[in-house]
Amino acid sequence: MAVIKYVARRLVLMVGIIFVISVGAFYLIHLLPGDPATVILGGGDTPQARAALYKQLGLNRGIVIQYFVWLNHVLHGNLGTSFITNESVVSTIKNAFPIDVEMIILSQILAFAFAIPLAMRSAQKPNGRLDKTASAGSFTLLSIPPFIIIVFLVLIVAVKLKIPNTGPASYVSIGQDWVVNLESMVLPAVTLAIGSFVLYYRILRSDLISTLQEEFITLARSKGISRRRIMWRHAFRPSSVALVGTAGVNIGGLIAGGFVVQFLLQIPGLGFTLIDAINLSDYLLVQGIVLVISVSVVLINFLFDFLITIIDPRIARD
Amino acid sequence: MSDNAPLLSVKNLATTFETARGEVPAVGGVTFDLLADETIGIVGESGSGKTVLARSIMGLQPRTNVRVEGSVQLDGTEIVGASEAELRKIWAVDVAMIFQDPMTSLNPLIRIGKQIDETLRLRLGLNKSDAKKRAIELLDLVGIPSANERYMAYPAQLSGGMRQRVVIAIALACSPKLLLADEPTTGLDVTIQAQILNLLDQLKSDLHMSMVLVTHDLGVVATRTDRIIVMYAGRIVETGTTKEVFAQHRMPYTEALLASTPKVSDASHTRLNAIPGRPPDLLKLAKGCSFAPRCQYATERCHNERPELESSGSPSHLFACWNPLPLPTNRTASSAGSEA
Secondary structure, eight states, X not given: OHHHHHHHHHHHHHHHHHHHHHHHHHHHHHHSSSOHHHHHXXXXXXXXXXXXXXXXXXXXXXXXXXXXXXXXXXXXXXXXXOTTTOOBHHHHHHHHHHHHHHHHHXXXXXXXXXXXXXXXXXXXXXXXXXXXXXXXXXXHHHTSOHHHXXXXXXXXXXXXXXXXXXXXXXXXXXXXXXXXXXXXXXXXXXXXXXXXHHHHHHHHHHHHHXXXXXXXXXXXXXXXXXXXXXXXXXXXXXXXXXXXXXXXXXXXXXXXXXXXHHHHHTOOSHHHHXXXXXXXXXXXXXXXXXXXXXXXXXXXHHHHHHHHHHHOTHHHHO | OOSSOOSEEEEEEEEEEEETXXXXXXXXXXXXXXXXXXXXXXXXXXXXXXXXXXXXXXXXXXXXXXXXXXXXXXXXXXXXXXXXXXXXXHBTTTEEEEOSOTTTSSOTTSOHHHHHHHHHHHHHOOOHHHHHHHHHHHHHHTTOTTHHHHTTOOGGGSOHHHHHHHHHHHHHTTOOSEEEEESTTTTSOHHHHHHHHHHHHHXXXXXXXXXXXXXXXXXXXXXXXXXXXXXETTEEEEEEEHHHHHHHOOOHHHHHHHHTSOOTTSOTTOOOOOOSSOOOOGGGOOSSOTTGGGOTTOOHHHHHSOOOOEEOSSTTOEEOOSSOOOOHHHHHHHHTSSOO
């Protein structure tokens, strides 16, 4: 079973990468100038707090021991308690992370829903009118940075069209009111979707064009089956390996890079919280968020690598 | 097909590719008929237009930058100029193609059984389980052992010969009246070649199909065709019954082609008889006979005037040449003198 072996190898590799990440995240605090306790406590540096922290992190012991004490806490779901806000880092992350997840899922649904059919249309007639228009349009979109896009979207959707709950700082959690939540997610999801859409469209288009030149497509045509079936059944899957690989990297990037959108629209996701934490010198929270983001990126890449082997099992074989 | 009308009637078929460098006349006016149950061989070097001709007969060109003129009537249906939607109705059911390279002509990500029963379900309307049953029968018919298990195999799990059998099974799925076999054995080992050709021969007579067998290998067509078309630079240069072409060919190109086939009787390390020169650049075809630049018998006239296909007495035997080779009887008489 080549696939199982491949996945097992990947899994071992992933555990190794996560170990390295954890060392990095742990060492972050020690990299900053000064005593870690001073760094962590920030403004709340009282003798009592300092004593509590020393006990919590084992700061008077060697650094290797400190790492394993910390790792033990992390594995038990304990990232410490912020001495700035007095909130547990885990619960802060638990509130913020689902917002990123929702934002990314919505944006990816939008991106794929537009990119796949459009790439198929383009590939049917390369250099045809639709292909040229779509390629030029996507290139234009690619060259506009998200922070410009979002300003325009706010101007048009929230200010001109006055669609409720789409402007900055209108975020409400799903539990509170899902309609308002979805409305507030429109602009961030669309903004993130645009970049992804352009990427996916371009990659899928060029892969479809080259797949459609393959002899097995000519054979499929000679069976007298419809163009639509040739596209979906015969051409799409062999053309989607690069697409899925790119999506994995791209989504990882969105987790780490969604903060521009979150900052501009005041959406309290991980990126937004991270900026807040940096401004407040809340280094335990920074450490926790960095760890969560990095591990998520690794997990997503692993998941998409696995997806690729399902799409094309030959990849696992070599 | 009760009357004597041919199953396939090709008239002045010309296929031109529009490329950035100019127009390439890959097939330049080809005319021939094919009767029901008949097998015709199309031979010629690489680039002589055989494959394009086969695809044009079926209407299976690339969708853009190609122009097809003339007429192809298949059992009364005109192919040239028909829309792809119309062609889809006859593809697989009336005419099917066996592709050249079994390594690239099967979809690598779909189980072979699924690739066969796709045609059965979508074109013949069979339900899932009937299609599967029939697909396994077809795998069995083309000589794939343990067809039941192989139904689930991916192409990469089969050898080249087995894959070509799958390609044949796909072509046979709807029992077409006409089978276009485009170099069906080129990518295969010699022993497998014979197996595949014998299989085609047998299936052809069992299923009452007509066949167009395209190949560059004269050995392939010698015993398996009723008639032969020799192509050069997109045109027919000689055609006749298989016997006529082998024993009484008149066109120097045919002779050169036959002479270039190595014989078992040759001594070891005999130098192969290659045809001097290269096939012509279709972008810059001369106005005379396209073979003239490589022909040892070429005269002034050959370079300036194009010969048309003409009969040599036998109505089935046509060739396009200003200086045809003498008939074999005369040949031996003139060269040796004593043997006749």
